[in-house]
Amino acid sequence: MKKLAFLGLDNAGKTSIITAITKKFGYEEEISKLMPTRKIARDAFKFLGVEFSRMDFGGQSQYREEYLKNPTKYISGTDLIFYTIDAQDYDRYIETIDYLDQLILYLKEEQDYVLIFLVRVIRKRNSIFLIHVKILNSSIRIKLNPNRLH
Numbered sequence: 001m002k003k004l005a006f007l008g009l010d011n012a013g014k015t016s017i018i019t020a021i022t023k024k025f026g027y028e029e030e031i032s033k034l035m036p037t038r039k040i041a042r043d044a045f046k047f048l049g050v051e052f053s054r055m056d057f058g059g060q061s062q063y064r065e066e067y068l069k070n071p072t073k074y075i076s077g078t079d080l081i082f083y084t085i086d087a088q089d090y091d092r093y094i095e096t097i098d099y100l101d102q103l104i105l106y107l108k109e110e111q112d113y114v115l116i117f118l119v120r121v122i123r124k125r126n127s128i129f130l131i132h133v134k135i136l137n138s139s140i141r142i143k144l145n146p147n148r149l150h
Ligand SMILES: Nc1nc2c(ncn2[C@@H]2O[C@H](COP(=O)(O)OP(=O)(O)O)[C@@H](O)[C@H]2O)c(=O)[nH]1
Pocket: 008, 009, 010, 011, 012, 013, 014, 015, 016, 017, 031, 032, 033, 034, 035, 036, 037, 059, 122, 123, 124, 127, 128, 129
């Protein structure tokens, strides 16, 4: 069983991305009605014979505090982490980088995981996702915050 986690601030687009990936077609209406995720929404699926468990981490500040207080309980053993940022939410860049920074501090102690950035951009007129994916390896992680991660 592989564990996937979607993390990021509230309103970053995590649940929308999961919905779009899962449904492939006709997801626009469902996305337009999404409510903020409460705590963690879990589901499971099978792909190419491999079982995946997927966790969509609600991103409101009280939840974030709880995950960071007890990361072993929530994040430990995750194979693939999708950290989602809303590129158009300029006012929250510092808040999202701060959350990512704290997660990375914990992840430093974890082994064998892959961190992928999903940067969401909404084109208002036709509601299309543009997803830029970047894989971080350990050397890039060090670059993110050289003072604290060495
Ligand atoms: N117009 C438009 N709205 C979107 C799109 N994707 C997400 N949204 C809206 O953005 C808001 C936040 O998305 P959500 O997936 O709930 O964020 P989460 O809190 O990170 O799970 C929701 O109100 C969605 O309806 C899109 O492609 N176009």
